[in-house]
Amino acid sequence: MNQRCADIFALIREKKPLVHHITNIVVANDNANAMLAIGALPVMASSQMEVEEMTGQSDALVLNLGTPTPEIVESCFLAGKKANQRGIPVVLDPVGAGATHFRTQTVKNLLSEIKISILRGNPGEIAALFNEPGTMRGVDTKRTLQTPMILAQKASLYYRTVVAVTGKIDYISDGQRIFSVHNGHHWLTVVTGTGCMASSLCGAFAAVEKDHGLSSAAALGFLGVSAEIARKNATGPGSFHYALFDAMYNMDIETFASSLHIEVEA
Amino acid sequence: MNQRCADIFALIREKKPLVHHITNIVVANDNANAMLAIGALPVMASSQMEVEEMTGQSDALVLNLGTPTPEIVESCFLAGKKANQRGIPVVLDPVGAGATHFRTQTVKNLLSEIKISILRGNPGEIAALFNEPGTMRGVDTKRTLQTPMILAQKASLYYRTVVAVTGKIDYISDGQRIFSVHNGHHWLTVVTGTGCMASSLCGAFAAVEKDHGLSSAAALGFLGVSAEIARKNATGPGSFHYALFDAMYNMDIETFASSLHIEVEA
Amino acid sequence: MNQRCADIFALIREKKPLVHHITNIVVANDNANAMLAIGALPVMASSQMEVEEMTGQSDALVLNLGTPTPEIVESCFLAGKKANQRGIPVVLDPVGAGATHFRTQTVKNLLSEIKISILRGNPGEIAALFNEPGTMRGVDTKRTLQTPMILAQKASLYYRTVVAVTGKIDYISDGQRIFSVHNGHHWLTVVTGTGCMASSLCGAFAAVEKDHGLSSAAALGFLGVSAEIARKNATGPGSFHYALFDAMYNMDIETFASSLHIEVEA
Numbered sequence: 149m150n151q152r153c154a155d156i157f158a159l160i161r162e163k164k165p166l167v168h169h170i171t172n173i174v175v176a177n178d179n180a181n182a183m184l185a186i187g188a189l190p191v192m193a194s195s196q197m198e199v200e201e202m203t204g205q206s207d208a209l210v211l212n213l214g215t216p217t218p219e220i221v222e223s224c225f226l227a228g229k230k231a232n233q234r235g236i237p238v239v240l241d242p243v244g245a246g247a248t249h250f251r252t253q254t255v256k257n258l259l260s261e262i263k264i265s266i267l268r269g270n271p272g273e274i275a276a277l278f279n280e281p282g283t284m285r286g287v288d289t290k291r292t293l294q295t296p297m298i299l300a301q302k303a304s305l306y307y308r309t310v311v312a313v314t315g316k317i318d319y320i321s322d323g324q325r326i327f328s329v330h331n332g333h334h335w336l337t338v339v340t341g342t343g344c345m346a347s348s349l350c351g352a353f354a355a356v357e358k359d360h361g362l363s364s365a366a367a368l369g370f371l372g373v374s375a376e377i378a379r380k381n382a383t384g385p386g387s388f389h390y391a392l393f394d395a396m397y398n399m400d401i402e403t404f405a406s407s408l409h410i411e412v413e414a
Numbered sequence: 415m416n417q418r419c420a421d422i423f424a425l426i427r428e429k430k431p432l433v434h435h436i437t438n439i440v441v442a443n444d445n446a447n448a449m450l451a452i453g454a455l456p457v458m459a460s461s462q463m464e465v466e467e468m469t470g471q472s473d474a475l476v477l478n479l480g481t482p483t484p485e486i487v488e489s490c491f492l493a494g495k496k497a498n499q500r501g502i503p504v505v506l507d508p509v510g511a512g513a514t515h516f517r518t519q520t521v522k523n524l525l526s527e528i529k530i531s532i533l534r535g536n537p538g539e540i541a542a543l544f545n546e547p548g549t550m551r552g553v554d555t556k557r558t559l560q561t562p563m564i565l566a567q568k569a570s571l572y573y574r575t576v577v578a579v580t581g582k583i584d585y586i587s588d589g590q591r592i593f594s595v596h597n598g599h600h601w602l603t604v605v606t607g608t609g610c611m612a613s614s615l616c617g618a619f620a621a622v623e624k625d626h627g628l629s630s631a632a633a634l635g636f637l638g639v640s641a642e643i644a645r646k647n648a649t650g651p652g653s654f655h656y657a658l659f660d661a662m663y664n665m666d667i668e669t670f671a672s673s674l675h676i677e678v679e680a
Numbered sequence: 681m682n683q684r685c686a687d688i689f690a691l692i693r694e695k696k697p698l699v700h701h702i703t704n705i706v707v708a709n710d711n712a713n714a715m716l717a718i719g720a721l722p723v724m725a726s727s728q729m730e731v732e733e734m735t736g737q738s739d740a741l742v743l744n745l746g747t748p749t750p751e752i753v754e755s756c757f758l759a760g761k762k763a764n765q766r767g768i769p770v771v772l773d774p775v776g777a778g779a780t781h782f783r784t785q786t787v788k789n790l791l792s793e794i795k796i797s798i799l800r801g802n803p804g805e806i807a808a809l810f811n812e813p814g815t816m817r818g819v820d821t822k823r824t825l826q827t828p829m830i831l832a833q834k835a836s837l838y839y840r841t842v843v844a845v846t847g848k849i850d851y852i853s854d855g856q857r858i859f860s861v862h863n864g865h866h867w868l869t870v871v872t873g874t875g876c877m878a879s880s881l882c883g884a885f886a887a888v889e890k891d892h893g894l895s896s897a898a899a900l901g902f903l904g905v906s907a908e909i910a911r912k913n914a915t916g917p918g919s920f921h922y923a924l925f926d927a928m929y930n931m932d933i934e935t936f937a938s939s940l941h942i943e944v945e946a
Contacts, residue, residue, distance in 0.1 A: 604716045656922055
């Protein structure tokens with residue numbers, strides 16, 4: 149298991165997948181730097197004038213709804229359809245679903261019209277997709293009736309996609325298996341956009357591995373192990389933020405494999 | 415005084431106010447990270463499709479005109495009106511007022527149609543609101559006829575709001591008292607968006623304390639003390655930028671109280 | 681040569697040129713911080729409501745097509761024409777030209793309607809302007825038929841402007857001379873937006889020196905020397921990213937002059 153995850157990471161460094169992002173003004177820089185740090189290539193393009201053509205040459209598509217506008221949403225549909233035609237993986241990050249009707253409805257529409265490969269969100273965002281009210285406070289989880297593990301499983305079955313619900317422990321369900329990722333550090337919650345970064349990593353890992361349950365567990369484990377290393381070189385969330393990119397870039401395949409703490413249930 | 419400021423900061427950590435930002439592409443990431451570092455929750459949303467709903471669940475609203483478009487301006491009006499209805503504080507950062515007619519007029523319109531709780535700008539921006547020509551060079555103050563203290567006082571009386579004019583010494587007027595904040599470090603002027611960060615902090619501090627003259631003095635004192643600490647851990651504006659988030663996050667209530675240098679005149 | 685480059689840098693610190701950017705959501709923060717670190721003043725404004733007025737008070741204009749939309753493109757034309765009227769330098773960064781028709785055509789249109797002073801891109805972007813297919817992978821060079829030096833020369837003659845083709849060695853042609861800049865570090869390729877930063881620096885250097893071949897060589901040499909210094913203080917691309925701003929800010933004129941490695945051929 150750990151070795152297979154490490155192999156996926158090694159493949160990213162070898163193949164340098166191009167990951168097209170339609171993302172937001174808060175985290176665009178971090179998204180791109182995370183891709184470069186692991187050896188992937190980021191490209192950010194969100195105008196309807198060009199998203200299909202950009203997706204047409206990419207190895208994965210990441211749709212991130214952090215600061216959505218009607219134009220950006222329309223671009224997500226166009227790029228998503230193109231990705232589906234080409235058979236490349238599509239990651240959807242439903243930032244703030246549940247906080248406003250616009251976000252919730254946009255995510256539901258995308259899930260219904262586009263074949264999403266991986267849906268990555270926090271518990272409140274995933275619960276909101278089942279019309280559970282009051283799950284969010286802005287873009288953070290407030291409360292949910294069900295556990296993150298149950299939410300991952302339920303959403304995976306309902307939306308027929310891999311679902312990653314991230315938090316202290318990350319749960320990934322592909323409808324059959326449940327992966328739980330125990331790596332990480334709580335400073336990931338004191339830096340904005342680390343969830344978005346997780347989604348970007350899911351995109352890069354999915355670009356080189358067709359088992360998207362496994363690739364997502366590897367991606368989230370990678371972020372978790374990087375965070376654990378970064379924590380040792382940081383004195384607060386500011387220095388941690390940048391130590392994170394150093395850790396990703398300097399990650400040794402063996403260290404990664406031996407530090408991963410992932411469990412699987414079938 | 416210092417203890418009351420420290421109490422407001424302690425209250426942020428306890429209540430974790432949600433601060434809705436309509437902000438710009440230059441500083442959105444920093445704005446969000448400053449909020450997380452002090453224990454508040456940021457949310458960035460600027461589409462007319464959702465700003466009212468997002469403000470409807472927030473504890474403060476920060477309107478930042480750093481890279482304005484007609485769409486963003488319209489969102490500022492919608493969110494501002496919603497905030498007024500709900501009685502939550504609204505901070506207005508008139509970035510670049512005086513540099514272009516679009517910015518100056520937008521700020522004046524917002525001040526006339528929305529009840530702004532705190533107006534936070536540099537001397538040139540505030541002077542421009544009194545039609546003084548030539549006060550700005552881009553988004554930086556060029557020259558003003560009056561001192562920052564007089565500008566704060568005058569704007570506060572004219573616009574009937576708390577006005578914070580920031581610089582080497584920050585002056586805050588609520589129409590009656592004048593607070594002068596002597597904390598800070600000149601490297602704050604070598605990192606973009608620290609003024610915007612000051613406005614975000616004013617929003618979070620106002621969310622938990624109704625005396626907005628005092629809460630703004632506390633917010634600006636907090637940034638100043640954080641800068642003084644960050645300076646000790648930095649070798650230039652790049653490392654200072656990130657040491658600033660570490661300093662905010664690690665701020666000890668007692669250190670904060672004992673480091674503040676604020677004077678008040680009634 | 682080296683002394684002349686150092687003199688240009690010294691002039692920036694003295695004159696503090698205002699550099700108007702129409703730029704993208706990925707690098708806006710870095711662009712601004714690079715300007716502040718060298719002593720220039722950045723201003724970011726991209727709405728058609730104000731770009732002409734902002735350019736009207738600036739000392740240089742930088743057009744960066746990193747995340748273009750039709751609105752931003754229209755603003756580039758308006759600001760470019762204003763800059764031409766006023767005779768201030770215009771730098772064009774054709775991010776991703778060759779990756780999509782929208783980008784390629786936009787760059788060609790700008791080059792035909794606006795007098796561009798400096799065109800700064802990677803080899804694939806410049807080759808794409810001669811209709812060479814398959815030069816790009818997202819915003820990175822894939823392959824080109826001609827060497828970067830030949831591309832710089834050819835584009836300079838064809839488009840009658842200074843052309844800087846950046847890479848391991850940077851080549852700048854003004855149609856007569858070819859400057860080659862040998863400073864730099866490969867971590868510049870692991871941080872997003874360092875090309876954009878190079879374009880911003882070209883803008884600031886051009887604002888104070890009319891020989892734009894020389895000023896561009898100085899600007900790229902400045903980034904290269906800063907990168908060499910930053911590398912010594914960094915443990916990966918995250919810490920390098922911020923050490924870069926420290927290095928720019930702390931740059932000693934003599935160190936800069938003695939570290940430059942630039943060759944010229946007439």
